[in-house]
Amino acid sequence: MxxxxxxxxxxxxxxxxxxxxxxxxxxxxxxxxxxxxxxxxxxxxxxxxxxxxxxxxxxxxxxxxxEEVDQTKNQETTIRFLDAGQGSATLIQAEDGTTILIDSGRYEDKDKKIIQQLDQYVGTGGTIDLLIFTHNDSDHIGYGDLIINYYDVKEVWMNGNDATSKIYERVLDAVDESNAIYSEPKAGENKQVGPFQIEVISPNEQSDDDQNDDSIITKITVNQVIGLFSGDASQSIEKAIVEARMDVTADFILMGHHGSDTSTSQEWIQASQPEFAIFSAGKNNSYGHPGEEAINRLREQSIPVYGTIENGTITVTIHEDGTYSIQTEKGENLDEDDA
Incomplete structure (x- = not known):
């Protein structure tokens, strides 16, 4: 790199x-x-x-x-799991304007919906304090180059695992031509971004050149509420993290690999103990996401599941007192009849 x-x-x-x-x-x-x-x-x-x-x-x-800023002060925060089709994009915004974007959707979206959504919630040319590309597959770095060009991106995280796609090269060029700080975080690192405490759970230094398993996995805490974001990491990575006794307890999780059966293992669910789960996938996708087995593993633990297929953009509002509310663009949470 x-x-x-x-x-x-x-x-x-x-x-x-x-x-x-x-x-x-x-x-x-x-x-x-x-x-x-x-x-x-x-x-x-x-x-x-x-x-x-x-x-x-x-x-x-x-x-x-x-000037000293009380970064631990609670403030209302909005987390939007954007309807990105068969891709993933999560927009996190605090009341003071601090903004984190995790992934940038799929490049095949000719309408560039991700840009329209960011214009709506961030503002044209607005600031993104941290842009995390969990890994370099095209359904996660999507229009990342346009985002870096169109918005004031302060810092970019990537996993350091090179790819051969044209979209990956465009993203790298955009980073090089920007004023953004570039980092390749590793497990055990911590960072404070405004009121957000970010803990990097994975990857470690031993890369096996697998984009999915080299996903940047993070725990993000605000107002004592914890979200766990695992990119496309597979069950083998989940198992390694759990066996390493890393703390992955969270109030909610973004299901790995768009809700695929190859992620969100029983061990991962038991270790994270989420109150609800979310997946991001496109309607009638050819991959069969979300996987029925993965959904059932959550149902067996009575964990509600929300998905962009049924619900569109899913908005989680975390209030100053640590409580939260969930609002969906359409539909209700996925229940037994929605399989």
Whole structure:
């Protein structure tokens, strides 16, 4: 994998820097005018104290990113499992605007529905703080190149397992030409993105060049609610993770491999103990997703299942107090009669 470019200062950031410098100069002039005209006498501060106070104000102006932010503060969060046909795309947005996108749908969608959805929920040209491509199959990196080109993507995660497809090459080119930070996270790494705590469960360093099994598996926590996202990882990977005694307990799971029977094993369900599960798949797809066996494994544990085939886009709203609500674009949750 070629080295990625380090993040550059964007045009917008340069404009903001110029504005901060101009504001600082104005404040500096006002400060010294007040200092020498005696307008600050009523404060009771000495000359050195006033200078130190002003220095702190300048630091806040020129380095706003240095301001301490309570990233653990609870805030309402919306998770949308987008109706991406026979693909996968999950949009996670906090009340403060922090946005994470996991996968970008299937490239065969001529209507580019994923772009329409992001325009609606993120805003044309809006910011995506973290874009995670769980692996490099075309139904997960879809229009990833357009997303990187059309939106202000701050950081991109990929699994580091090269592919030969044209869409993969287009995504790499888009990353190289962007200002986004590029990373290949491994198991055990943790990252805070706004209010989201992200724990990387897989892959580890031992790649077997299998895109599905090298999927980036993450646990994402907000307001003490945990989601488990496993890409297309198979039961063998699930088993290895469980046997390694990694904590995969979660309030909900995105079923592996679009609900395929080859994922979401009994061991995975017992280890994660989800309150509900979701799969993303296209109607009348040729793969037979979701698999009846996988759905039944969840039903046997009385775990509700929602799917984009029956429900369209599925929206999970996580409230500040740690409770959540589920809203579907159409239909109800998959029950015994929907098999």
């Amino acid at each position: 070629a080295n990625r470019k380090k993040k550059k200062m964007t045009k917008k950031q340069k404009e903001q820097r110029t504005k901060w410098i101009f504001t600082g100069i104005v404040l500096l002039i006002v400060f010294f005018m007040g200092l020498f005209l005696g307008e600050n006498k009523q404060t009771g501060l000495t000359l050195n104290e006033r200078i130190e106070s002003f220095k702190e104000e300048l630091v806040a102006i020129f380095n706003p990113e240095k």
